[in-house]
Amino acid sequence: MNDSHIALLRSLHDEHAPALWRYVRRLTGDDELSRDVVQEALLRAWRNPKVLEQGPTAARAWLYTVARNVVIDERRSARARWEIGSERLPERARSDHSDSALDAWLVADVLTQLTPEHRAVIVRAYYMGQSVAELAVALDLPEGTVKSRLHYGLRALRLALEEKGVTGR
Template sequence: MNNDHSTLLRALHDGHAQALWRYALRLTGNKELAEDVVQEALLRAWCNPDILEQGTAASRAWIYAVARNFAIDECRSARARWEIGSASPPERPRSDHTDTTLDTWLIADALSQLKPEHRVVIVRAYYRSESIAELAEALGVPPGTVKSRLHYGLRALRLALEENGVTGR
């Protein structure tokens, strides 16, 4: 759009937006919908620059007709018939622990399928946040053995989860 069209659209907006909003408000009875009607009418004027060049009276008549038609379409739409407005926001969803419970159950089941030496390092490393050094000291094995058990234990855990229908990401 060149500067002439921008100037014409600005003049159309400045000269008619407030009156167009009052007209749309009378048609719809809803402030927010009236704002949407004005915005849509101006958007359509912007998309049809030939209308802007027809002069103020023709542009005004066209934009009011667009506003009227859009308001009627919106009021007849399924959204208008089934949507219920509310002055207050909807209630907050309550925390549902179902997913967490199911995840915990699946992991516990998969952990039970591991060798005890793999299970103990996974549980202590991930659930108790123990370091490799702490695990090595507590279990009386070298840190390399702890790392190896973690590696193979996690691999076995992944396979057990996959066998139970849990897919990897």
């Protein structure tokens, strides 16, 4: 589409969209649906540039015809027949912390099955936020040993969770 078509479409919108919306609003009684119908009519005009070249009177008649047909199609659709509108919005979903509480309970239970050495580094690293260097100093261990205990402790934790039926997420 070239610049002249864009200019014609823009002028078509500016000149006819408000009146077209009022016309569709009278047909539907619904502000939002009216906006959607006007947008659809203008979109179809954009897709069919020959309409724009016929002159403002013919383009206006074409837009009104398209809008009326879109309203008719909407009323015939299954959505219009089966959906029930509501003035009130449904309740908002409330956050449910039960899943995270159950997860924490399950992990705490599985942590008790680990060796004290593995449990200590996992709890300090993941729950207390200590780094490998901080763990090495606090536990009086070489950093390599701390890394090894973290690796094997997490592996044992994963296996214990899998035994309880928890799969990787």
